[in-house]
Amino acid sequence: MELDMKGDAREGLLTIDLQALGDNYCDLRAxxxxxxxxxxxxxxxxxxxxxxxxxxxxxxxxxxxxxxxxxxxxxxxxxxxxxxxxxxxxxxxxxxxxxxxxxxxxxxxxxxxxxxxxxxxxxxxxxxxxxxxxxxxxxxxxxxxxxxxxxxxxxxxxxxxxxxxxxxxxxxxxxxxxxxxxxxxxxxxxxxxxxxxxxxxxxxxxxxxxxxxxxxxxxxxxxxxxxxxxxxGINPSPGAPNPMRPVVELSLPVIQKRHVSDERFVGYGATQAVSPGSWLAVARGGYADGILRAQGGRGCGWACGRRLPIVGRVSMDSTVFDISALSDAERESLASIQVLNAELTVDEVGGYANTIGYEILTSLGHRYFRRYLEN
Missing domain, CATH: 3.20.20.10 (Alanine racemase)
Known part of the structure; x- marks a missing residue:
């Protein structure tokens, strides 16, 4: 059940599962x-x-x-x-x-x-x-x-x-x-x-x-x-399976898809290049929204059941993903890319940014459309 929604859906969707959070509390209490x-x-x-x-x-x-x-x-x-x-x-x-x-x-x-x-x-x-x-x-x-x-x-x-x-x-x-x-x-x-x-x-x-x-x-x-x-949802026992349920999902809207016909550098500083024939997706959401700049060239997003690498430096309001691994039909229908979910946890994302899950959660911006769920 959706308890509340606030924000602008065009800026990304942050889903917060209050049932999972409550389950985590009950687990810890037990x-x-x-x-x-x-x-x-x-x-x-x-x-x-x-x-x-x-x-x-x-x-x-x-x-x-x-x-x-x-x-x-x-x-x-x-x-x-x-x-x-x-x-x-x-x-x-x-x-x-x-x-x-x-x-x-x-x-x-x-x-x-x-x-x-x-x-x-x-x-x-x-x-x-x-x-x-x-x-x-x-x-x-x-x-x-x-x-x-x-x-x-x-x-x-x-x-x-x-x-x-x-x-x-x-x-x-x-x-x-x-x-x-x-x-x-x-x-x-x-x-x-x-x-x-x-x-x-x-x-x-x-x-x-x-x-x-x-x-x-x-x-x-x-x-x-x-x-x-x-x-x-942060793992209290690093190195062991996380006993906690994930609480957040974050999806960024795709605002451009582009085919690269020759080798090209991507992003500020020309720190990373992509090969001819690559497909890229630009998503709305950057370091002003908690997609930490340190994730550039290291982190990834999630769509169609697979990880999609972040290419180049993360910008203030946008992030570029390599979507070459997707099929033509998947690329055509791609409307958003998740950057946090059960597969791409806050702990993993923190590792990509040389930090911890705490910083990932507390850095999430206020432009997202926030959806609160409870069974």
Whole structure:
């Protein structure tokens, strides 16, 4: 069933399968033990697929722990889902905006001692007992309290009790490499941090596992898992078959077909030539639409059951494909070329562009005609 369509069909068709996304959530949730809940990361507009459509589906399946990147994302999400859902802002709260965060019923992630102090001071001035989350750095060396700061927090019992900490978080750096020794090291350090915090604040919940972390085993699951990429069809276990259903298809309209009678260079910089007798199709859609420039000469599209190589550099608004392998009848009827589907996955496409599926999804432009499907 088509739930909604928006955009211009002449600019390409982006199909987002909300049923597949929901199935992925249920699959991930089933991998957790009875003592672990499955949250959902819907930051960056649900990885570019539209939080306004994605979040209500997840909420309808029972998800009550949502994770966003910014306060603005959290405020928009709060308008979409029930007040019984918890929305955690992973990049914290801007100084001076603590009460705006609290009044929007958002839970900021605090990752410095100064932030905890500022949060407590703001809540005390407003006579508000708003919850927060605290993040410790267990080895990612990105956001998170250092071991020294965390020691200082635990030593200041008055601050600790006033902070109203609901969740302790950390983030795995190498979860998609199960044999990497850093996984075990981070697990050890995070478990120890959780035990120490719970000795003072027994109701604090613990959250470590991202999408790939779920597949590392139950010891990584703790109270709340927070999958993101796997919900949207990205393989959480690179090198192994993808257990997730594909969520997106993207078709680009063909706007010109041409026969090349002699050897010709194609595209900017004359980086690639085609042989005499080749057939080319120019499709509407380029790097302004998420067809990354690095795919030129490496990536491919899909039509008539086969891969069609991208030829030359990808332009801002167009991409050239070699359609010589198609029959005359197939070329004649060719109206569009898919650049994402079940056969041409976001992970594969990311590889062509020397990047990851995350960037492919979050780079998809806004000119496409978006079709949302749900059974």
């Amino acid at each position: 991998r957790l033990g009875a003592d672990s809940r499955c949250g959902a990361v819907v930051k960056a507009d649900a990885y570019g697929l539209g939080a306004a459509r994605v979040a209500p589906v997840l909420y309808g399946l029972g998800c009550r722990d949502f994770f966003v990147a910014t306060e603005g994302e959290g405020q928009r999400l709060r308008e979409l889902i029930g007040t019984d859902a918890r929305i955690v802002v992973l990049t914290g709260v801007r100084p001076g905006f603590e009460m705006e965060c609290a009044h929007s019923a958002l839970v900021p992630t605090l990752f410095t001692l100064a932030q905890v102090r500022a949060w407590v001071a703001a809540c005390e001035r407003a006579a508000v007992a708003a919850p927060c989350a605290v993040k410790v750095d267990s080895g990612m060396t990105r956001l998170g309290m250092t071991a020294e700061e965390f020691d200082q927090l635990l030593a200041d019992r008055a601050l600790l009790q006033a902070a109203n900490i609901e969740i302790l978080l950390s983030h795995l750096a190498c979860a998609d490499e199960p044999a990497h020794p850093q996984n075990a090291a981070q697990l050890r350090d995070f478990r120890r941090a959780g035990e120490r915090l719970r000795a003072e604040c027994p109701k604090v919940e613990l959250s470590l596992a991202n999408s790939s972390g779920i597949f590392l085993g139950p010891e990584y699951h703790f109270d709340i898992a927070r999958p993101g990429s796997a919900l949207y």
